[in-house]
Amino acid sequence: MSDPYVVLGVERDADADTIKKAYRRLARQLHPDVNPDPATQERFKEVSAAYEVLSDPEKRRMYDLGGDPFGRGGGFAGQGAGFSFTDIMDAFFGGQQGGGRGPRPRSRRGQDALVRLEIELAEAAFGTSQELKVDTAVLCSSCHGSGAAPGSRPVACETCHGQGEVQHVQRSFLGEIRTLRPCAACRGYGEIIPEPCRECAGDGRVRSRRSITVKIPAGVDTGTRVQLAGEGEVGPGGGAAGDLYVEIHVRPHPVFIRDGQDLRCHASIPMTAAALGTTLRLPLLEADLLDEASRSEDSDVESWVDLDVRAGTQPGTEQVVRGRGVPHLRTGARGDVIVTIDVETPARLDERQQELLRELAQLRNEESPEGRLHPNRRSVFDRFKDAFK
Missing domain, CATH: 2.60.260.20 (Urease metallochaperone UreE, N-terminal domain)
Structure with missing residues (x-):
């Protein structure tokens, strides 16, 4: 068995940061995409296996005690050595080891809305105030955006344990490649609503027709858009509302x-x-x-x-x-x-x-x-x- 400390070129009392830096430096030099030579690929596997041992406190302790960190017989760099795909990405892009994206927020900003308003030429010239009837998504008055029925609340997903992601392992010539994917059970939210609100079916918003007053400034013309901040669609999960844009269309005048x-x-x-x-x-x-x-x-x-x-x-x-x-x-x-x-x-x-x-x-x-x-x-x-x- 090759000594992982020798393979990575670090001292036996090296800390985790020193070991990680040594692995990144060697991975940049030996990765098959950089150097496809077969001998180099074997060397890359050996470096990856060494890093797997020294980056895992339990495996490192077992090796220091003279045991097999992989719990099997055979050489240190034998087939089946496992390592995280994120470690390879760290070597090339400087990411954080094992750093996932975490659950995505259920609450998101709503979409902008656009309505058309016809006015007279004099109203376009001198300004006016108009009352509009708009049909948009508004906050659910029953669950107030949570999506859960009154008296209940969302619970952590048992599949991903609230992380919103699950790990998938795939074998390749590099060994085991681990990737993170959104959890299919909770759709990446990290939580599940056991009792969805009956009014909004768990979306946190319902469609409603409401009246708003829009102030048209003097001098607008056909095609001018007046922006009303926060008057658009309320987002899923009770997210912030988007904006409402009122597009002006001026009716033809009998004289001018x-x-x-x-x-x-x-x-x-x-x-x-x-x-x-x-x-x-x-x-x-x-x-x-x-x-x-x-x-x-x-x-x-x-x-x-x-x-x-x-x-x-x-x-x-x-x-x-x-x-x-x-x-x-x-x-x-x-x-x-x-x-x-x-x-x-x-x-x-x-x-x-x-x-x-x-x-x-x-x-x-x-x-x-x-x-x-x-x-x-x-x-x-x-x-x-x-x-x-």
């Missing part, structure tokens, strides 16, 4: 189209108003926040402005009302209202109206206009962009 922080709309006027100039009463988005009674009475909310259309305004002219658009979500700075003027040409004229227009054409020397031709200076990219708008 949102363009970032700007609001766009069209105003149609007769050709006479475009030629002579006029003043339009332009409603603002604030008007949507007022009820019928408020609109008829004096209100502090300015719900409309006077838009002066200059004489000679051409079709497609854009006029801007500064600072009356949508507030920015972070800075609060408001965009503009951009009004595109559409000029309406009368399709039907009575005799008097035709006579007056002919007289006007004669005065302006426009009885037989030839028209002014000019190249289209808009690029193909601009027209392509307009088509998608």
Whole structure:
């Protein structure tokens, strides 16, 4: 029998840390993955067997007394020498000998939840508070998350003795390799619920429909998500609740189209108003926040402005009302209202109206206009962009 102290190169009074360091150093040099030479593999088996003896206080004591630490006849490095797979992992990765992961916690954080909320454009622009009905997992009121029926409690698993793991031994050319696997009896929890709660079937949570109030900040847009911390799904075993995300979807507005922080709309006027100039009463988005009674009475909310259309305004002219658009979500700075003027040409004229227009054409020397031709200076990219708008 080879002397394990000589094999590992340590003194007979070496402590456990010295023995472990010596084994790690030799294992790195002799492991078959590093050096596949057959002679080296035999040497590795010998080193592993020596470490098994010296790392086990009982086997070390038996060897020091002159007995067989393996309780059998034959040589020290004979076939069947056992060692822990974790010891090999320790040699290469510096782990702790025999250190298992232990039972996994039954209580875990719940999942996040996502709900969709449709609001009006004015509510998205100026903010609002909405009451939501959400269907999520909540803490079981009967067992308060423990999963056990009232008057009972979980007990330690008899299979793994509360460790949540069991050891499996597999033979290989290296000897016996021991690995830890989750206990099948308790599913790795280390404890078993003998009397599960009837309300939640041992999960510690039940599904329930509840109402919550969500505050929508001013300036949100379609796709914006508002986070409500701790309002999501309660976790298994009464774990902490996840978060609830409210995804905003803004309904189309009958007048305005949102363009970032700007609001766009069209105003149609007769050709006479475009030629002579006029003043339009332009409603603002604030008007949507007022009820019928408020609109008829004096209100502090300015719900409309006077838009002066200059004489000679051409079709497609854009006029801007500064600072009356949508507030920015972070800075609060408001965009503009951009009004595109559409000029309406009368399709039907009575005799008097035709006579007056002919007289006007004669005065302006426009009885037989030839028209002014000019190249289209808009690029193909601009027209392509307009088509998608």
